[in-house]
Amino acid sequence: MALRIFAAAAFAFLYIPIITLVVYSFSEARYFTFPPVGFSFKWYVTLFEDRELLQSVRNSLIVTGIVVPATLALGIPAAFAIDRFDFPGKAIFERVVLLPLMVPGVITGLAILLVIKGVDMRLSLTTVAIGHTVGWLPIVVTQVYARLRRFDRRLEEASMDLGGNRRQTFLRITLPGIKNAIIGSALLVFTLSFDEIGMTFFLTGTQNTLPMFIWSMLREGVSPEINAVATITIAISIVLIVVGLRFLGKEKD
Amino acid sequence: MVASVRLTNVSKRFDELEAVRELSLSVEEGEFLTLLGPSGCGKTTTLRIISGFEVPDEGSVLIDDKVVNHVPPFRRNVNTVFQNYALFPHMTVFENVAYGLSLRKAPRGQIAKKVHEMLERVGLVAKARNMPRELSGGEMQRIALVRALINEPRVLLLDEPLGALDAKLRYAMQLELKHMHKNLGITFILVTHDQEEALVMSDRIGVMKSGRMLQLDTPREIFERPGSRFVAEFIGTGNLLQGTVSARSGSGGKIALGETRAWEAAAIPDEIPVGARVAVVMRPQKIGLYLDHPPQPPAGCNVVRASLQEIFYAGSIVRFFVDIGGATLLVENIPENLPFDYLSIRPGAALTLHVPASALLIYRD
Amino acid sequence: MNPVNGSSESATTSFQAERRRQRLLWFLLCFGPPFLYLLVFMLLPYANILLYSFWKVENYAIVHDLNIDNYLKFFENPLYTRVLWNSLFVATVVTTCAILVGYPLAFFLAFVAGKHRRLLYFLVIAPLWTSFLLRAFIWKLILGREGMINGLLQYVGLTDEPISLFLYNQFSVCLTLTYIFIPFVTLPVFTALEKIPRGYIEASMDLGGNGLQTFRRIILPLSIPGLVAGGIFTFALSFGDFVTPTLLGGPSSIMISNVVMGQFGAAFDWPFGSAIVVIVIGVILSAVILASLAERRSSAPVV
Numbered sequence: 001m002a003l004r005i006f007a008a009a010a011f012a013f014l015y016i017p018i019i020t021l022v023v024y025s026f027s028e029a030r031y032f033t034f035p036p037v038g039f040s041f042k043w044y045v046t047l048f049e050d051r052e053l054l055q056s057v058r059n060s061l062i063v064t065g066i067v068v069p070a071t072l073a074l075g076i077p078a079a080f081a082i083d084r085f086d087f088p089g090k091a092i093f094e095r096v097v098l099l100p101l102m103v104p105g106v107i108t109g110l111a112i113l114l115v116i117k118g119v120d121m122r123l124s125l126t127t128v129a130i131g132h133t134v135g136w137l138p139i140v141v142t143q144v145y146a147r148l149r150r151f152d153r154r155l156e157e158a159s160m161d162l163g164g165n166r167r168q169t170f171l172r173i174t175l176p177g178i179k180n181a182i183i184g185s186a187l188l189v190f191t192l193s194f195d196e197i198g199m200t201f202f203l204t205g206t207q208n209t210l211p212m213f214i215w216s217m218l219r220e221g222v223s224p225e226i227n228a229v230a231t232i233t234i235a236i237s238i239v240l241i242v243v244g245l246r247f248l249g250k251e252k253d
Numbered sequence: 254m255v256a257s258v259r260l261t262n263v264s265k266r267f268d269e270l271e272a273v274r275e276l277s278l279s280v281e282e283g284e285f286l287t288l289l290g291p292s293g294c295g296k297t298t299t300l301r302i303i304s305g306f307e308v309p310d311e312g313s314v315l316i317d318d319k320v321v322n323h324v325p326p327f328r329r330n331v332n333t334v335f336q337n338y339a340l341f342p343h344m345t346v347f348e349n350v351a352y353g354l355s356l357r358k359a360p361r362g363q364i365a366k367k368v369h370e371m372l373e374r375v376g377l378v379a380k381a382r383n384m385p386r387e388l389s390g391g392e393m394q395r396i397a398l399v400r401a402l403i404n405e406p407r408v409l410l411l412d413e414p415l416g417a418l419d420a421k422l423r424y425a426m427q428l429e430l431k432h433m434h435k436n437l438g439i440t441f442i443l444v445t446h447d448q449e450e451a452l453v454m455s456d457r458i459g460v461m462k463s464g465r466m467l468q469l470d471t472p473r474e475i476f477e478r479p480g481s482r483f484v485a486e487f488i489g490t491g492n493l494l495q496g497t498v499s500a501r502s503g504s505g506g507k508i509a510l511g512e513t514r515a516w517e518a519a520a521i522p523d524e525i526p527v528g529a530r531v532a533v534v535m536r537p538q539k540i541g542l543y544l545d546h547p548p549q550p551p552a553g554c555n556v557v558r559a560s561l562q563e564i565f566y567a568g569s570i571v572r573f574f575v576d577i578g579g580a581t582l583l584v585e586n587i588p589e590n591l592p593f594d595y596l597s598i599r600p601g602a603a604l605t606l607h608v609p610a611s612a613l614l615i616y617r618d
Numbered sequence: 619m620n621p622v623n624g625s626s627e628s629a630t631t632s633f634q635a636e637r638r639r640q641r642l643l644w645f646l647l648c649f650g651p652p653f654l655y656l657l658v659f660m661l662l663p664y665a666n667i668l669l670y671s672f673w674k675v676e677n678y679a680i681v682h683d684l685n686i687d688n689y690l691k692f693f694e695n696p697l698y699t700r701v702l703w704n705s706l707f708v709a710t711v712v713t714t715c716a717i718l719v720g721y722p723l724a725f726f727l728a729f730v731a732g733k734h735r736r737l738l739y740f741l742v743i744a745p746l747w748t749s750f751l752l753r754a755f756i757w758k759l760i761l762g763r764e765g766m767i768n769g770l771l772q773y774v775g776l777t778d779e780p781i782s783l784f785l786y787n788q789f790s791v792c793l794t795l796t797y798i799f800i801p802f803v804t805l806p807v808f809t810a811l812e813k814i815p816r817g818y819i820e821a822s823m824d825l826g827g828n829g830l831q832t833f834r835r836i837i838l839p840l841s842i843p844g845l846v847a848g849g850i851f852t853f854a855l856s857f858g859d860f861v862t863p864t865l866l867g868g869p870s871s872i873m874i875s876n877v878v879m880g881q882f883g884a885a886f887d888w889p890f891g892s893a894i895v896v897i898v899i900g901v902i903l904s905a906v907i908l909a910s911l912a913e914r915r916s917s918a919p920v921v
Contacts, residue, residue, distance in 0.1 A: 007726040010719055011738075014745060014800065017756040020766055024759070074652040081649035085641070093653075100660060102850070102902055104858025106875050107895050110882055111663035114670060114892075134659045137652070157306055158339040160326045162353035163404060169327075172352075176343045191747050197861065202882070214751050218758075218865060227759075230752040237748040241740070244747070308630065323633045 025227035075140025105198020123205035263312035541607030670892035688893035720803030810844030
């Protein structure tokens, strides 16, 4: 019983702030009043008239549009290499690949920045994407590797036994078997990359991503527009989680 | 006679482990052959060499008189029913069965017709749209079987196919497999550790141990005349006693067993001299058991006095553990065949055993 | 030996050589690109930072002679060491608090939540998928002078003036980071707890263990890997965070990443910044190693 009360309190702690944010995004007042006054969409309207904001969303989508395919293209083969081959330094590689998840994004971003400056490359959305790919590659590698480890190799043998060559067996048996892990980690990388600020902070040139735009808004001071941005972000996240969990959750069956 | 599968001097080693050693085997077309042995005896490796998942280090593998050592599994006209079935979890029953044909890009109509035929054969047409996880053990087993058969293989390999089923279902499936084999007329090679399964289903049984083939013969020969002590102990239940050859006469002779007088044995291998220590195996079903007034023993039958130690009723049979002076023998009989009421006797009761001389299997110790 | 055997054996040798060659090719194809990528964009940058940290700046130019002046400068200046200690303090407090809330929450989800557990699990991890920035920002709304708490206090008449005690201090930073990182602990712990076969727990109870003993001797040891994973991430990420101290911290709650950013931004002392980066990574790696040592010890049989 005590645990139930505790859990209820914990959920309240996690959710009251989010609910507050959503409620106030529909408030009319410029400042926070208690209780909220009026109901309006005006902060949403302001948002959609904000060209800079829309551009930053577009930029973020460009970055994720590179990062998601890149992490998949590099991460899935890496997971296969770890699962299917023995090679010297495998155990070390498995650990080192996780490093960018632990090291603060700012620092990874900085480290990459120094190298990029060294070769006189111009900062752009591409450099942001290069950084994000380093940062989120471990997600794809670990998720796909975890799935491969549980994958029943005899299904591949059954396919070959029935006349499937290696390509057919990969496409029709192995790939469907790890499909959910791939989609799930792609969604996770998408969300994380869309939200990333640490690495982006140093790796972006003149173009702002959405988190960078929000960051500059936040530093300017409290504005109800931010609540509207937040509410939209939360709504989109919920859709993504529902889809993402469906894929990653299926993994457990 | 055409050999459907022939292995000559095949060896396979995994690092330190010699899984198969100089194995030679010739399976005739249409034969039902079983590889039998304890786990780790190399039977599954042998099967994987035939299916193409392992390449032998030495020796050659021939299917239909062609050397196939390096032919990958997907180019062999051999199909396998896998242990635990290995049904593709993301495909329906229909798609599982159709898989082999769809790989060969067969026309859709033809696939549908053939799959239907196959499902009809095992009575599972109604389950075509189900997923494998929705099937019972017996149903999965049947689907795995027809999935392997749809390619019309020359040889069907079965890797412990009934291991996951409960006893009742196992008997039913043994029968079904046997019928399937008769109807199809193709070669079946089964791997199992279950000796009863092997005895029931096979034309011939190969008993394996530590990568070697110990004996390859018909079930009856394997059971009645096991060629080695290992085979004698592994097949059926057996009484194992230690003794000494005390006399030889012709192919038979006398064996001294513990404190009892010398026993008559009908067949003693030629190479065992008088005075040699031997292992004696006796099938519990071959021993006659009498309470009082035993009948006149037939010629060449050992008559032994014994006292009852314990008695177990096991439904279709009754098991007696009897003391013959220094050693315990297991005797099994069908309740209806007993010449006395087994319920009335108590431990300590005096019994008479009739052991035919032919029931003593003698091996060098 | 008959000729069939002889020829197939030599064929076997060349076949196996061919197969080995093919496997090597596949391996290089799979492993080569990700390895090269990480080599160029991860290992090289980290190594480069390490190298930078031993250089120094003189007259606005980087001088390439190896020295440890940057490290001496850092550890000799109480301004910097105080920031380091402050970051360690915040990370420790946040990790402890996140575990204190996150672990029982995971326990609740795994063993008590019953039929709603999927929904509740979803609710716990949902925030992980929403903006980090915004989750930090929310607390500015709540704790600020014009925020919800002050609004509420004035509304019910407890105060007439807004109170500015809540925001821009150590407390607001720790509270916000704890809020952010609770799901980081709950998620892996829940996964670990869920994997414990219910039979173990029943066996322990059956052998006479009461609830507390069963928890201490069966459930807790088996959930340590999840706890360590969650704890490590919380520690590392809160230690290196710059968003929260910037938005919600006061002048004294500056953290180490803020200093790093300052060195690469305004101060333009890359070598000194690099040295701090190396120190940050060093702290995180030490924490990882310590935690995995502790994990190994705790998973050894407890008598």
